[in-house]
Every structure is written in C-alpha cells, then in structure tokens.
Amino acid sequence: MTVTIFVPRDAAALAVGAEKVARAIETQIEARGLDARIVRSGSRGMFWLEPLVEVRTEHGRFAYGPVKAGDVEALFDAGFLTGAADHPLCLGLTKEIPFLRQQTRLTFSRCGVTDPLSLEDYRHYQGLKGLEKAVAMAPLDIVKEVTDSGLRGRGGAGFPTGIKWKTVLDAPASQKYIVCNADEGDSATFADRMIMEGDPFVVIEGMAIAGIATGATKGYVYIRSEYPHAIATMMQAVEIARAAGILGASVLGSQHAFDMEIRAGAGAYVCGEETSLLNSLEGKRGVVRAKPPLPALQGFLGCPTVVNNVMSLASVPVIMDRGAAFYRDFGMGRSRGTIPIQIAGNVKHGGLYETAFGLSLGEIVDHIGGGTATGRPVKAVQVGGPLGAYFPRALFDTPFDYEAFAARDGLIGHAGITVFDDTADMLKQARFAMEFCAVESCGKCTPCRIGSTRGVETADKIMAGIEPEKNKALLADLCNTMKFGSLCALGGFTPYPVMSAMNHFPEDFAPAPVREAAE
Amino acid sequence: MNMRMSAGGFTERSLEIIRDLKHLEGPMLPILHAIQDEFGYVPEDVKPLIASELNLSRAEVHGVVSFYHDFRAAPAGRHVLKLCRAEACQAMGSDQVADRARQLLGIDFHQTTLDGAVTLEPVFCLGLCACAPAAMLDGEVHGRVDEHSLAEMISEARA
Numbered sequence: 068m069t070v071t072i073f074v075p076r077d078a079a080a081l082a083v084g085a086e087k088v089a090r091a092i093e094t095q096i097e098a099r100g101l102d103a104r105i106v107r108s109g110s111r112g113m114f115w116l117e118p119l120v121e122v123r124t125e126h127g128r129f130a131y132g133p134v135k136a137g138d139v140e141a142l143f144d145a146g147f148l149t150g151a152a153d154h155p156l157c158l159g160l161t162k163e164i165p166f167l168r169q170q171t172r173l174t175f176s177r178c179g180v181t182d183p184l185s186l187e188d189y190r191h192y193q194g195l196k197g198l199e200k201a202v203a204m205a206p207l208d209i210v211k212e213v214t215d216s217g218l219r220g221r222g223g224a225g226f227p228t229g230i231k232w233k234t235v236l237d238a239p240a241s242q243k244y245i246v247c248n249a250d251e252g253d254s255a256t257f258a259d260r261m262i263m264e265g266d267p268f269v270v271i272e273g274m275a276i277a278g279i280a281t282g283a284t285k286g287y288v289y290i291r292s293e294y295p296h297a298i299a300t301m302m303q304a305v306e307i308a309r310a311a312g313i314l315g316a317s318v319l320g321s322q323h324a325f326d327m328e329i330r331a332g333a334g335a336y337v338c339g340e341e342t343s344l345l346n347s348l349e350g351k352r353g354v355v356r357a358k359p360p361l362p363a364l365q366g367f368l369g370c371p372t373v374v375n376n377v378m379s380l381a382s383v384p385v386i387m388d389r390g391a392a393f394y395r396d397f398g399m400g401r402s403r404g405t406i407p408i409q410i411a412g413n414v415k416h417g418g419l420y421e422t423a424f425g426l427s428l429g430e431i432v433d434h435i436g437g438g439t440a441t442g443r444p445v446k447a448v449q450v451g452g453p454l455g456a457y458f459p460r461a462l463f464d465t466p467f468d469y470e471a472f473a474a475r476d477g478l479i480g481h482a483g484i485t486v487f488d489d490t491a492d493m494l495k496q497a498r499f500a501m502e503f504c505a506v507e508s509c510g511k512c513t514p515c516r517i518g519s520t521r522g523v524e525t526a527d528k529i530m531a532g533i534e535p536e537k538n539k540a541l542l543a544d545l546c547n548t549m550k551f552g553s554l555c556a557l558g559g560f561t562p563y564p565v566m567s568a569m570n571h572f573p574e575d576f577a578p579a580p581v582r583e584a585a586e
Numbered sequence: 587m588n589m590r591m592s593a594g595g596f597t598e599r600s601l602e603i604i605r606d607l608k609h610l611e612g613p614m615l616p617i618l619h620a621i622q623d624e625f626g627y628v629p630e631d632v633k634p635l636i637a638s639e640l641n642l643s644r645a646e647v648h649g650v651v652s653f654y655h656d657f658r659a660a661p662a663g664r665h666v667l668k669l670c671r672a673e674a675c676q677a678m679g680s681d682q683v684a685d686r687a688r689q690l691l692g693i694d695f696h697q698t699t700l701d702g703a704v705t706l707e708p709v710f711c712l713g714l715c716a717c718a719p720a721a722m723l724d725g726e727v728h729g730r731v732d733e734h735s736l737a738e739m740i741s742e743a744r745a
Contacts, residue, residue, distance in 0.1 A: 078714065079713070079716065079729060081726075082714050082717055082727040082728050083717050083729045083730055114716035114717050251713065252711055254672035254673040255715045256711075256713070257713040257714070257715055260713040292619075292656055293709060293711065293712050294712075295725055296727075328610075330615065331616075331619055332615075332654075332656075333618070333619070333657060334656035334709075335653065336710060347615065348612050349611075349614075352650055354653075367611075367612075368612070409715070409716070410716065411674040411715035411718065412673065412675075412677035412678060412718060414716070417716030418716050449673055453672065453673060453710075486677060488677070496673070499673070503672075503710065506710075507710075509653075
C-alpha cells in the first residue's frame with residue numbers, strides 16, 4: 068500500500084524550510100525505492116512545530132516536527148513511514164496534540180488535513196454539502212439560516228452577516244456582486260491566508276452560497292499583494308471549481324449562475340476598509356467613501372454589493388451544512404459560533420486556534436500560547452492588529468467576545484493577538500501606531516491625515532522629555548479628535564493602541580531623564 | 587526590462603498589455619500589475635497610454651499609480667529584500683534585524699545598493715506573524731529571521 072506523507076505548502080511552513088524538507092523526503096523515497104507519495108497540504112496552524120510533517124498509518128496520522136531537511140534521513144532510518152514513535156521529533160498522533168485536540172475546528176476543519184487543490188479531498192471531508200443544500204433553497208431561506216446562526220463579520224466590525232445579505236437581497240438591481248475582502252493587513256493575523264492556501268474551495272463555496280442568497284452572479288476576491296501564495300492557490304482553485312461546474316452559468320447544475328475572479332491589491336493597508344477596497348477594485352485610488360450610501364445598496368460600480376471578510380464567507384458552508392442552531396450553540400452573549408484566534412509575536416506556541424467565543428485573554432496567552440518565546444514575563448498583548456488596544460496582565464480576565472472587549476476600550480478585530488515581553492517600550496509602540504496611520508492614511512479626512520503626523524511629533528516630544536505632561540494631554544486630545552472625527556476605522560481606531568499604551572503603562576511615558584535615573 | 591527596447595517596441599508592448607485587460611471590470615490595477623511585471627516598474631510614458639485607452643485623464647492615472655506602495659517609478663535592484671516592520675515582528679526583534687540589514691547593505695529602506703544588487707523595502711505584514719521576524723527575498727518567504735539567516739540572504743542576493 069502506498070504510504071502518504073503530508074508536507075505543508077502554507078507560506079509560513081515554506082518560510083521555515085518546508086520546501087527543502089519535501090525535497091529531502093522525495094530523495095529518500097527514491098533512494099530507498101519506497102512505495103510512498105507526498106501530498107502538499109495546508110498548515111495545521113501550529114507554527115512553532117513547522118515544518119510539521121505527517122505520515123498516514125493504519126493507526127492514524129503521526130506528526131513530526133519541527134523537521135529540518137537534515138533530519139529526514141534519520142527519520143527514515145528510524146521507521147518514519149510506519150509511525151516510529153521513538154524518534155525525538157515524533158509528536159505522536161496529530162489529533163492528540165493538545166493544541167489541536169482542544170480546538171473546535173468548524174471553519175478550519177480541512178485545513179492541514181487535505182490537499183488544498185483536490186476536489187475529491189474536499190468532497191470527502193464534507194465539502195460542497197452547504198452549497199448543495201443552498202441551490203435547492205429559496206434565497207430568503209438561506210439568508211434566514213445565516214441570520215439565525217448569529218454569524219457576525221469576522222473582518223473586525225462584527226456586523227451581522229445575515230442582515231447585510233438581506234439588504235442586498237432586497238435591493239432591486241440587474242447586477243449585484245459578492246466581494247470577498249482578503250486584504251488581511253493586520254499584524255498577527257493570518258487566518259485568511261491560511262484558509263486560502265490550505266482550503267481555498269471553502270471560500271469559493273461560501274461566495275457561491277452568498278451569490279445564490281442575494282441574487283449576485285459575480286464575485287471578486289481582493290487579496291493583498293503581500294500574499295503571493297494565496298493568490299496563486301486561489302486562482303488555481305477557481306479554475307478547478309469552474310471546470311467542475313461549481314462556478315459558471317449553472318452552479319452544481321442548478322438554475323443559478325455564479326462566477327468569480329481573483330484580484331490582487333497593491334500594498335495599501337487602508338484597502339482593507341470596505342469602501343476603500345471597492346474604490347481600489349474599480350481601479351481608483353483606495354480612498355475611503357463616506358457612508359451612506361451603504362455598499363450593500365451602492366457598492367462595486369454602484370451596484371448592490373456584499374462585502375464580507377474571508378472568514379465570514381468560509382464559515383457559511385458549515386452553517387448551511389450543519390444548520391444555524393448547530394453553529395449558534397457555540398459562543399457566548401452576542402458572539403456566536405467559533406473564532407480562529409491567531410496567536411503571534413513573542414509567544415512560545417504561536418499559531419491558529421479555532422474555538423468558541425468566550426475564552427479569557429489570560430487562558431489564550433498563558434495556557435494556549437504558553438507565554439513568551441523568550442521566556443520573559445508577558446508585558447502586554449495587542450489584540451486586533453495595529454488598530455487594536457494593548458492589554459496589560461491586569462485585564463487578562465477579559466473574555467474573547469466582541470462586547471467584552473469593547474467595554475474595556477479594545478476590540479477583537481480580526482482576532483489576532485501579538486504578545487510582547489517586558490522589554491517592550493510602550494511609548495515606542497504608541498508612536499509606531501501613529502506612524503503607521505500616517506504612512507497608510509488615504510488622506511481623505513483631516514483627523515487621520517494630519518492627526519497621525521502630529522501624533523508622531525507629539526510622541527517624539529514626550530520621548531525627548533519636552534514638556535511631557537503638556538504633551539501627554541495634547542496626545543490624548545488628538546486621539547479624541549481622531550476617534551470621533553475620522554471617516555473610517557484607520558483614523559478612528561488608531562487612538563486605541565495609543566491611549567491603551569498611555570493608560571495602562573504610564574511608567575513608559577515618564578520623561579526620559581527620570582527613566583534613566585530609575586535604571 | 588530589456589533596456590534596449592526601442593521606443594516603438596515599448597509603446598506596442600504596453601498597448602498590447604492594456605488592450606488585453608481593458609475589458610475587465612475595474613481594469614486599472616490588473617493593468618498596472620501587468621505593466622510592472624513586464625518592465626519592472628511603471629514607466630512615466632505608460633501613463634498617457636493607459637489614460638487614453640481607459641478614457642481617463644493622465645492625472646487620474648498618475649493619482650492611482652502614486653497612491654499604492656507597490657508601484658515603482660524606477661526599476662528596483664536585481665533583488666528586492668522586504669523586511670516586515672509590523673508589530674508581531676517587532677515583538678521578536680525585527681528592529682534589530684532591520685538595523686543589521688541597513689548596516690550590511692550600507693543603505694536605508696527604499697534604497698538600492700550601488701552595485702544594483704539589492705533594494706531594501708519595508709513591508710507591513712507578510713502573514714508570517716507566528717514565525718517572526720519575517721522577510722521576503724524576491725518571491726521567497728523567510729521566517730524566524732536572525733542575523734545569521736539575514737546575512738545568508740544578503741550574500742545570496744549579492745552573489
């Protein structure tokens with residue numbers, strides 16, 4: 068029987084040498100004349116173990132990691148193909164690794180398990196069941212199912228997906244669009260990248276369901292150019308889906324038409340904002356549009372448009388397959404279902420952890436993440452990317468829930484968590500938030516365009532010990548103006564990291580001479 | 587880019603690219619990407635061609651090109667080294683890696699070494715945040731970058 072070896076093709080695995088490992092395995096198979104084949108899967112999302120190689124045996128899939136190309140020969144010598152457990156790199160059965168075992172993988176159920184571009188694998192692991200149900204349903208019933216599931220926009224805003232779909236469904240127009248926002252620019256986030264590289268068909272299936280539900284016949288996936296691997300995989304997947312009749316004039320043989328294109332961004336962070344994304348897709352400067360009109364009524368090329376994050380769309384197939392109640396039963400409060408938490412930065416066990424809403428920040432950082440990679444104490448974690456607040460240990464009891472984070476002047480955003488150890492300088496981080504906003508501002512509104520630059524200057528003055536009290540008050544005032552006066556979340560949320568750094572870590576904002584004296 | 591390409595050849599090739607893609611809904615970004623893939627940058631002379639083919643003003647085309655970080659006004663070096671400058675990488679010492687890169691190359695960000703070998707650019711997130719610090723040399727991604735692997739990348743690029 069041919070043995071199957073899985074080596075990830077995920078960009079993060081490639082970044083730490085997965086390609087060399089795959090080549091070394093190939094060489095060993097040939098040299099030893101073994102009956103084995105390599106499948107290039109997505110990643111399981113345990114990045115401290117990448118490159119993570121798996122072997123399918125009669126007892127299940129065994130994991131080995133982190134494997135270097137130089138380890139491969141010894142692995143074969145140790146009986147790698149039969150699940151040799153006595154090799155130091157052997158991690159046992161993959162599904163028994165605690166980080167994986169404790170997760171609730173609904174959206175990421177296939178990621179790392181299958182060959183991302185095999186439709187056969189996709190179908191074998193419950194793929195297309197949601198779409199098969201959807202083609203036989205009335206659009207309003209699909210929208211109701213998604214609404215009842217409690218799914219909220221996973222891009223960060225948390226707007227109920229079903230309500231957005233209903234608005235587009237009810238809008239009279241000869242042409243409507245589904246736009247998938249894959250401009251995942253927040254630091255510490257990689258869920259969209261992982262799913263596009265590791266299970267692209269689930270995104271396509273979600274978009275097709277959205278199309279049928281709202282009467283849209285054309286879709287676009289806007290992927291940031293920093294993700295060349297995701298772009299390539301999605302393009303191939305669309306071709307395969309089209310050839311298989313999942314996309315095209317007759318979706319799965321039904322009377323519904325839906326097709327899609329992949330588009331690449333061009334390095335502008337602000338294009339993750341939905342109206343700016345639409346302008347960019349239309350070929351304009353990625354400048355934010357004032358709302359109203361809502362994109363749901365006047366979006367791409369002025370037509371009713373659903374703009375959904377990759378994760379929102381990728382969650383739809385399982386909701387349609389298993390039902391709204393199944394999905395809604397996970398979570399807490401108004402945050403229903405599961406969320407792929409991405410743990411990154413200075414952390415021991417960094418990766419993707421899909422779980423129901425409600426875990427506390429401390430559980431995520433200390434228990435799941437295992438503390439810092441450097442072994443030093445955790446000083447702060449930034450939740451929600453460059454526009455998210457810095458949380459001190461004192462707030463580690465905050466449950467992972469949209470409302471709970473908002474109540475503590477923070478946000479979940481796209482569910483990325485960056486861990487910092489005690490060497491982090493929070494004044495420097497606050498300055499960076501302003502600097503980032505200044506670099507990425509689209510320039511349309513004054514608080515964001517000018518405020519961010521003034522913010523950098525003011526932070527510099529505090530750093531230099533120039534009238535610190537006065538300048539701290541000025542920085543707070545500036546944040547207030549940006550928060551309430553900006554047109555979109557870039558200028559409006561930049562105050563979160565700045566104010567949280569200032570409020571929770573006042574010692575880092577003390578004038579420089581005092582700090583030196585204290586050391 | 588083939589530097590010896592005649593002015594006529596340049597116009598012809600540019601028009602070919604533009605006409606291939608102008609039927610798309612929102613063709614501007616795909617056209618600009620294709621132009622940059624072909625020539626290595628977006629030449630000034632291509633803007634009037636795009637403007638006339640898409641029925642836009644030259645100012646509108648210039649406005650789009652200059653808005654996005656990706657589009658270059660001049661060719662890059664033979665290799666482009668992008669270092670991630672975002673928070674997750676900062677938490678793992680990317681600032682020190684960046685300082686070392688500047689030192690080894692003798693240039694700052696957005697500059698090219700005198701021998702034309704390497705252009706150094708900042709990037710805000712490659713999505714490799716759980717194996718930080720991250721870098722991209724041409725199309726190839728690198729994680730857990732330290733001084734040693736950085737030096738290796740740079741000597742490979744300068745070889």
